Amino acid sequence: MKRIGGGSTVHGGYYWNLKGWDIAAVQGEVGRLPGNQADTYLHVPLPAMLVLVPVLGAAYALFLPAAGIAMAVWGAGKKLGVVGKAAVEELAATVSPTWRPGEAHFASKPDRNQAGDKARDPSLEKLQKELEQKRHSEKKS
Numbered sequence: 001m002k003r004i005g006g007g008s009t010v011h012g013g014y015y016w017n018l019k020g021w022d023i024a025a026v027q028g029e030v031g032r033l034p035g036n037q038a039d040t041y042l043h044v045p046l047p048a049m050l051v052l053v054p055v056l057g058a059a060y061a062l063f064l065p066a067a068g069i070a071m072a073v074w075g076a077g078k079k080l081g082v083v084g085k086a087a088v089e090e091l092a093a094t095v096s097p098t099w100r101p102g103e104a105h106f107a108s109k110p111d112r113n114q115a116g117d118k119a120r121d122p123s124l125e126k127l128q129k130e131l132e133q134k135r136h137s138e139k140k141s
Contacts, residue, residue: 006035
């Protein structure tokens with residue numbers, strides 16, 4: 001079958017638009033196809049047209065409900081995706097640790113004994129001296 005561009009002058013008959021899936025009828029001996037050069041048509045003989053038109057109608061009747069259902073499912077899925085994305089972002093923000101610039105979590109801390117030396121209790125120092133004196137006196141005796 002020969003492909004013919006839209007807007008071309010053709011002999012009378014039936015022409016099938018491959019992009020729009022519609023049939024253009026050209027009346028008389030010679031006529032012009034609708035559309036522009038971007039549209040592509042095929043000449044369809046009358047016996048093939050008697051078979052093609054009911055098949056196209058049945059395909060339309062069969063797939064139109066499926067297309068409607070598919071569009072409804074797609075729209076609902078898109079809405080659920082938006083809601084789900086927001087929920088996941090909220091959960092991630094709640095669970096993830098906060099970043100505090102300037103904090104050094106892996107830096108070493110001062111030794112506890114060194115920190116304790118700076119702030120000694122005077123009564124503990126007195127007790128320590130007494131213990132040392134008793135140890136010395138026991139060693140001597």
